[in-house]
Amino acid sequence: MQADQTAFRTMKDTPAREYLVSGSPLCPGCGGEIALKLALKAMGERTIVAFVPSCFGLLTLYPYSSMKNSTLFTPFACGPAAAQGIVDGINIRVEKGEIKDPRSKVLVLTGDGAAYDIGLQSTSGAIHRRLDFYYLCYDNEAYGNTGFQFSSATPFASATSTTHATESTPGNPLRKKDLFEVWRAHRPPYVATVAVSRPVDLLRKFEKASKIRGPKLFIALGVCPTGWGSEPRETVRVDRLAVETGIWPLKEAVGGRVVHTYVPRRRAPVEEYLKKQKRFQHLFSPKENRGAVQAIQNAVDSYWEGVSE
Amino acid sequence: MLRVRLHGRGGQGTKTAGSIISLAATLEGYHAQDSPMYGPERRGAPVASFVRISRDQVNERGYITSPDVVVLFDRSLASSKAVDPLAGLRKAGVLVANEGPEGTEGSVVRIDASSRARRLVGRDNVSAAMAAATCRALGISRVENVLSAVETELREVGLADQDVQKNLALAEECYSLVPALGVRDQDSPEAEHALAEVRYAPHYVSTSLIMSTGNSPQKKTGGWRTSRPVIDYSKCTNCMVCFVYCPDSAIHLDADGAPRIDYDNCKGCMICLTECPIRAVSEEAP
Incomplete structure (x- = not known):
């Protein structure tokens, strides 16, 4: 899309209307909540949200709801299957002539636990069937709602409540699963990563996706002060550092072709991001684990060496 | 059996304090049980935890509705109708409150744990302080066992060595500041609530439908x-x-x-x- 075709040029263009409202049970300074707030602003009122057990499952907790949209709570593995049901139901009502112009969008909202692990098969099925839906994963890189247990989205060396940092292991020994590529391998028409420190990029991606039929998939970095041990007030800063260090690349794939929507000109050293978070504290104190930090830096560098556009 | 109910805000160490009190009692040879309130609310939101201490095996389960002791981590909760921390506190029950000015009047113990924690530990987490003060007031555990419990539980939640040491100093200080009141425990079980019979209902009655969206600002x-x-x-x-x-x-x-x-x-x-x-x-x- 050409820049002149977008409604979002600067932060000033952020729609004033809120669909996510105050009073949620989420932690102060939740990064994923900002991502959802912005995504709903771009998607608008006629968005039906299907969501699964996760921190964001608490956004509707009887008798309260923190979204103005219609919502449907579904089992952990079934978000995209529920989306299929909603889409089919709307189509049947259109066929019967009960509604004329549905104009409804269906959004599956999950954390990384459902997106990377528990709900991956139903997502795979929905993409394969070319279901016309949106998927937003707010990725806080662990099972944050239950006490920050490791998930396959947990990055290398992160301490979680199930991957303790000990003398022999520096937290999580495994590397983060590349869900962007797993999804892209299904050849969806649109898949993107977003970060709240670049809100215009986020809004534009949802805007662009709205013109595409079929599966539209998003992974948002969800800075998690409670699980990551970062300061709630620094959420956007931590998010910005994830982008500026190159740890969280901002990209999209339209029809399978990957384009980076923001390339940090001079990547900040990964330490700047890691040091803001207690989950990586063991890499620096009581003594520095240079090997692990260097391994993280090398992985970032080798990723960007392979980036051509 | 002695029933202790702790009220605080997420992040203050309410759950950990319950675990410390429970472990300190166990180290003295008591049977003890502790559990946090299960709920979705987060850092800063009202939370509670529960400890039962007994010479005999503890078979009672669940939330404590008529405590012998209430431990209040945050003064602002006292005026909250939704929390109502003193609800059900038994006659002659003990209140251990995190507030100044410090001192003991009858069965009310005031200790400015937050100020002490900020000074000694550098942050307002009062799990060790409030647990130590409570153990002392109740006379359930000697200082060495309280400190041992503090160390075990804080290591369990992943505190770094130097922070554990600071918390041990804090716990020792708070323990020494509080008089041993002693509390007579109660033999009577908690009041039983009759089981409600839940009849079959159609989905539009039995499902938790929220008909008003976006109402959480309330x-x-x-x-x-x-x-x-x-x-x-x-x-x-x-x-x-x-x-x-x-x-x-x-x-x-x-x-x-x-x-x-x-x-x-x-x-x-x-x-x-x-x-x-x-x-x-x-x-x-x-």
Whole structure:
């Protein structure tokens, strides 16, 4: 899309209307909540949200709801299957002539636990069937709602409540699963990563996706002060550092072709991001684990060496 | 059996304090059981935990509705109708409260654990302080066993060595400040509630349908705040940054495009202060 075709040029263009409202049970300074707030602003009122057990499952907790949209709570593995049901139901009502112009969008909202692990098969099925839906994963890189247990989205060396940092292991020994590529391998028409420190990029991606039929998939970095041990007030800063260090690349794939929507000109050293978070504290104190930090830096560098556009 | 109910806010160490008290009692040869309230609320939100201590095996389960002891971590909870920390406290029951001025009157023990924790540990987490004061007031555990319990439980939650040491000093100080009141325990079990019979109901009755969307502002999460962001309108340029980044949509734009903070629900994360490009947001008492 050409820049002149977008409604979002600067932060000033952020729609004033809120669909996510105050009073949620989420932690102060939740990064994923900002991502959802912005995504709903771009998607608008006629968005039906299907969501699964996760921190964001608490956004509707009887008798309260923190979204103005219609919502449907579904089992952990079934978000995209529920989306299929909603889409089919709307189509049947259109066929019967009960509604004329549905104009409804269906959004599956999950954390990384459902997106990377528990709900991956139903997502795979929905993409394969070319279901016309949106998927937003707010990725806080662990099972944050239950006490920050490791998930396959947990990055290398992160301490979680199930991957303790000990003398022999520096937290999580495994590397983060590349869900962007797993999804892209299904050849969806649109898949993107977003970060709240670049809100215009986020809004534009949802805007662009709205013109595409079929599966539209998003992974948002969800800075998690409670699980990551970062300061709630620094959420956007931590998010910005994830982008500026190159740890969280901002990209999209339209029809399978990957384009980076923001390339940090001079990547900040990964330490700047890691040091803001207690989950990586063991890499620096009581003594520095240079090997692990260097391994993280090398992985970032080798990723960007392979980036051509 | 001695029943202890702890009320605090998420992040203050309410759950950990329960575990410390329970372990300290166990080390003295008592049977003990502790559990936190299970709930979805987060850092800053009201939470509770429960400890039962007995010479015999503890078979009772669940939340404690008529405690012998209430431990209050945050004075602001006392006036909360939703929390009502003293609810069900037995006659001659003990209250251990985190507030100044310090001292003991009858069965009320006041200790300014927050100030002491900020001084000795550098942050307002009072799990070790409140647990030690409670153990002493109840006379259930000697200081060495309290310290051993503090060390075990704080290591369990992953505290670094130097922080464990600081908390041990804090616990020892708080233990020494409180007199041993001793509490007569009660033999009577908690009042039993009759089981309600749940009849089959169709889905539109039995499912928790929320017919009113976007109604959570009624919850008033402003009470979670530990800091209050205040906008200086003489500096504000209406740039919208705070509005865009407020996670809770607690900042809206008025008719002139100026940001207005909804203090009824602002949780005090202070992202607006950090992100304001011209530093027009200041931090004040909650």
